[in-house]
Amino acid sequence: NAGVTQTPKFQVLKTGQSMTLQCAQDMNHNSMYWYRQDPGMGLRLIYYSASEGTTDKGEVPNGYNVSRLNKREFSLRLESAAPSQTSVYFCASSSVSATDTQYFGPGTRLTVL
């Protein structure tokens, strides 16, 4: 059981470049989430997916898009990266509801120059 996996672990982009962060879980969870973590700001929800085929905006969705490819995979895309998107990105999953225990991946450390 790998739990929640994320790729890549580290990434450096130039302003305007695009990239997709990948996330997969093997716990048969229905719900998946993308958070960003910035110093002093805690974890802020970008997007979430309550089930396969559905996605919803969180607190800070601007500049991001998501795809729930299947029950296992939930990707986050930056279409045109900006320095303000420099952050650590965590994917998480939970069994059913957003208020269930969440299991986090190891994170992607993204720097946008």
Added chain:
Amino acid sequence: GQQVMQIPQYQHVQEGEDFTTYCNSSTTLSNIQWYKQRPGGHPVFLIQLVKSGEVKKQKRLTFQFGEAKKNSSLHITATQTTDVGTYFCAGGGGATNKLIFGTGTLLAVQP
């Protein structure tokens, strides 16, 4: 919108001293969860409290959920260097039915 505030933001203690972090929600919660994030790591679930006034213990850690279900605390007795990290509370329920994370408390423990 719903907010979860945590204090202090940072605490530095000598090994063996006690430590407490407090969590306050702007709305009544259905549950409160606590997570720990080691430096360079990812948040890991510690515990969930559901009932009003609930108290749970895990070895040297004591978790409380307020009577009004709007606040919570985590107390660590006799800190050890292994306790270093950021402790997050996360409030569940309310209007959004999402888990809202607090800003976290970074604990530093000096040997």
